[in-house]
Amino acid sequence: MNKLILGRYFPGDSWLHKLDPRAKLVAAIGFIAILFVAINWQGYLLLILFTLFVMRLSGISLKMYIRGVRPLIWLILFTVSLQILFTAGGTVYVDWGPITISQYGLINGVFIFCRFVMIIFISTVVTLTTKPIDLTDGINALLSPLRLFKVPVDDISLMLTIALRFIPNLLDETQKVMDAQRARGTTFGEGSLVEQMKKLVPIIMPLFVSSLKRAEDMADVMEVRGYQSSKPRSSFRKLAWKRKDTLAIVTMLALTTTLVLLRQFGTYYMY
Amino acid sequence: MQVNFKGVTADYQIGPIRSRNILHHVNLCLPSKSFTAIVGHTGAGKSSLLKTVNGLLLPKEGKIQVGDQTITPELQSKVVLKHVRQSVGMVFQFPESQLFAETVEQDICFGPMNFGVSKEEAKKSAKDAILNVGLEEAVLSASPFSLSGGQQRRVAIAGVLVMNPDVLVLDEPGAGLDPQGKEEILTLIKYLHESKGITTILVTHDMDDVARYADDVVVMEKGKVVTYKPVHTFFNDVVQLHAWSLDLPEARRLQLRLEEEANVKLPKVCLTIDDLVAALIEVGLA
Amino acid sequence: MVADKTIIEVDNLTFRYDLRKKKQILSAISFSVKQGEWIAVVGDNGSGKSTLARLLVGLLEPENGTITIDGIQLNEETKWDIRKKIGLVFQNPENQFIGTTVQDDVAFGLENNNTPYNEMKQIVEEALQLVEMDMYWDQDPSRLSGGQKQRVAIAGILAFKPNVIILDEAFVMLDPKSRNQLLSTLKQLREKRNITIISVTHDMNEAAIADRILVMDDGTIIQDSTPEAVFKTNQQLAAPFPEQLRRKLAESGSNVPQTYMTEDEMVRWLCK
Known part of the structure; x- marks a missing residue:
């Protein structure tokens, strides 16, 4: 998981970092x-x-x-x-x-x-x-002509933004659950393929449960704060x-x- | 079982970025059957210290001795890790988020069976464990996800206790519970510590918990252990506590306020409400 | 600064999660709140206090009864307007942070309201100043403490210049330091903006500073009065520390006053 470089952001302040x-x-x-x-x-x-x-x-x-x-x-x-x-x-x-x-x-x-x-x-x-958030803004801007064809560009980019926002949380949680199960004696990367698949259940189930809970919470938060997908929204990111x-x-x-x-x-x- | 940290330094690697050291030359020896509270601000390295106790985080330098097992930077032996993990029970923050199985019984049996205990044996211990955490046997056949938050927490703790650990490590076990639920959990932990002689390490932010349950206190700051003292001595040094910007237990705080405003000195350091009542009556203030 | 204007009027409110079942989560609750009041709602888990919070912002629909906020009755049509007057801070600080940075999160509600960019910029800045989070405007949530996230959530509500802020156990996940900071933010807001605060809580020290406590049990309000009256008559409720001390002293034969005492009162009595 830690080896994948493609798709990661590396903070910095080069000429390229500042490009639109x-x-x-x-x-x-x-x-x-x-x-x-x-x-x-x-x-x-x-x-x-x-x-x-x-x-x-x-x-x-x-x-x-x-x-x-x-x-x-x-x-x-x-x-x-x-x-x-x-x-x-x-x-x-x-x-x-x-x-x-x-x-x-x-x-x-x-x-x-x-x-x-x-x-x-x-x-x-x-x-x-x-x-990542700038990337989403960029994609949103480049896709915006598709609005003419009734493609819900804004909804798509809001979805992307929220997904990006929670990726670090999901990684954190995965790490926590893995630690907890390792402390209870599981070892990963051992045994036959079937055994290894079985060992994933104690990781995936908790993540699934917490993601569902999070999705519920988020839906409530968004509603209370006035999000309606049919309504026009302005954008704070310029x-x-x-x-x-x-x-x-x-x-x-x-x-x-x-x-x-x-x-x-x-x-x-x-x- | 004794836990001994000798010159432990550690860092985390997150993706391409290697973070600075999160533990710096930690030397600390927690005797067998002790109850130690670890306090310090968020990011001081408390959770990392806990993780080194059972090899979830290996040290970069130094070693950790747990009973007669030793964790070193170059530790490759799965056998040592397995032994250590069997004798050290870990209760993480919000432990209910580790529940996964269809029934409470299966979930509690998960740990022992990973360590090679037979299914029958594990089931028997699961029954003891669930009673130990103050739940009824009937809960065993329920789905963990159908229980209330407080019950889930107990089930998760049962899933750790079932392995009969000699060392119990807890990271904010009362977080997110109502005051009553929190008190019940901590009283339970104190009881297990006393009745079974479990070496207990408790990370907490709540100084009232420290005062009520722990015998000794460790303060961590920026990855270092800056003090290790018995609870009473620790809460005596108010100036130092203030310098670390740590709070005081309610009773102690009220004691200091009284001493200043009434210009009296109570005969001893009061850590709990009962201490304070006794002291107030003794000096004739109340 | 409690004004005479009634801001919330709840009348005969009844709610069931499952209409086929008899069990009512809330049964015929009525109460009213004045502008600028601080109300604590306490009670055991399952007493219906969180359900009440959700009903007040229209996340749930009552089976019976009415909720009137600032003169407008809450229903399907009015709920979007009412949500500008009344905001809800949830329990989990992590899950209510929607934006990628602090300022984006505060702006989320304004974006939904289609507020023009320049106006948003200004409102976001002011709201962040009010909760003293303006120096963190560009931080992402992973660098903030739980308490800071809760303050950002409050800023997001303040952006609409609301009359009421409801906190649904918003303190539970916080460490003591964050808790104190959040508490002092709320006190300031009430002073500066005369905002009404309704806090659903387990923490009796927090409840003790409210103007009024609503004690809930099994879907009804069993008590609605000042902390003094509540802690005097209700012995089941875990009392704040000074009151616990008073009770213990009384048990030990001390001649402490027989009425509820705040910390200041207790210190004064002991010093005399």
């Missing part, structure tokens, strides 16, 4: 999109340098990012090996019947690997430098677009343009 969540979200989505524009090593080099630059800018150590990739490493390696095995073209290095490893396969494998890691790194940058946010978007546009140019003039590899 909308700018960060748009830039990150943009970046992931243009990963697919790069088709040669010059393009990838540029993207990798940019990623490293952004990570540096966050003021958070490289070790943290690498820990973020670790849980996903098998998924990445699996995809990469599929790419290597099933792409043909160029010099063939290995040919054992159905298994062939070709030049294009290898190059593609490397590209896919880089793409994966960059996607993880960039999303980690966003979550590490943005408070996002402020600053010059640095525009700068971030302009940088992304510049990066995109450069990539498109490199696609025209750089070395060209087929997939």
Whole structure:
């Protein structure tokens, strides 16, 4: 539970921490999109340098990012090996019947690997430098056009906000219940799969009961404080677009343009 | 059973952030059959100290001796932990939140059966335990979630007592109960301490509880043990208590106010209402 | 500063959780409260005191009888307006903190009321000052004590300039220090804003400072009078410390006065 980095906020006060969540979200989505524009090593080099630059800018150590990739490493390696095995073209290095490893396969494998890691790194940058609540505000703002199609954007974002608000409590409670049951002699991470599943009951039941109780309490609190989902609500949280946010978007546009140019003039590899 | 902390330092790791030390070189020896109250402000390290007693939190430096078992930083032995956890009963804050089973009986049997006691044996002890905490045998077949808050608390405590611990560790066992319920629980704990000779460690914010139930007091501040004294000596030093911004028991507070306003000195430190009544009559004020 | 204006009028209030069962949680309760009064509601678990608190803010619907608050009768249509006049502080400080930070939490009710941003900003600031939590405006709840959270909850209520604050065992989960702070906040609010306080409680030291105590038992109000009268006649109720002392002294043959005594009275008597 403690190893998962993706989705956590790391308090700090870097340039990136101060960026508007909308700018960060748009830039990150943009970046992931243009990963697919790069088709040669010059393009990838540029993207990798940019990623490293952004990570540096966050003021958070490289070790943290690498820990973020670790849980996903098998998924990445699996995809990469599929790419290597099933792409043909160029010099063939290995040919054992159905298994062939070709030049294009290898190059593609490397590209896919880089793409994966960059996607993880960039999303980690966003979550590490943005408070969850700001992220929700950003998502709310970006989804707001959907209101035209009668999507309950505000309700969704209020739900998200409340869920985020109670995640630390839930983690705390899990820890407490686990401690209490360990004190009564349970050991976790031992025995067969069935036994381990059985050991989860004394953890999950209490959490379930307390979450229900909490949900009831919350519903009462919200009602007493005048929450009605059908009524229009104003918002106390205001996002402020600053010059640095525009700068971030302009940088992304510049990066995109450069990539498109490199696609025209750089070395060209087929997939 | 004696509990001995020797130079215990500990920290917590929460996600990527390693917190600063929450316990600093704690040296403390609680003798067998003692009743010690641990007081201090929120975040002073009381709960962490409790957790080191049965290895839920391992020390970074130093060691904890519980009877003849020793918990050290490099402790890997599951056997030692199991022994320690069997002899140390832990009642956490709001212990009713650990109830999970379909019936009260199953819930109480959970602990003993984890330690390898047979189902029949466990059921027999469960019966004793439920009577011990002042509930009726019929409760055993009920669902723990159908009981009132006070009853749930008792069931949870029974689930700890059923293992016949030599050391009982309690974190605010009366929190959230009405005054009557709280008094009943603490009286029960005092009774068990006296009748079975259980070494008892009680974390509390309530100085009246300290005065009424404990023999000795430990004050914690910023992860350190700053004092360890018998209750009477402890409440005598009012200046020091004020410096730690700790409250006084009601009787003691009223005694001090009286002594100041009536300009008299009562013959002894009064910790309970009965002390105060006796002293007032003795000096002829009442 | 108890004014002559009646702020709450409860008449013949009856409630059952389950209409098929006979057992009434509240049976035909009537009482009234004046603006600026401090009322303590005491009684055993199951005496109906928490149910009463929930009925007063319209979280439950009575089977019979009426509740009138500041001249408006509480019903399905009026409940949203009445909730601006009467706020409820719940027992668990954790579960009533909805916002991500202190100021967001205070603003929650205002957002629901569709208050414009600039107005909200100002109201939130003032409300936090009133409960002396303004220096914590940007903190998240994990860094606050239980008592601080309860004060934030009160600020959220104050944002609507209410007449009444009800506390439903809001002190139970707090440590003694937080309890005292919350108590002094409430006293100040009553002085500064003439707010009526109704506190459902187990703590007799807290009940002793009220203007009036309602003693509930099995769904009825068995006593409605001053702390003095209540503690004098009702020996079952755990009395505040000075009164306990008085009773013990009397038992030991001392010639203490036979009437209820506050701490000041007790000290004065002992000093004479």
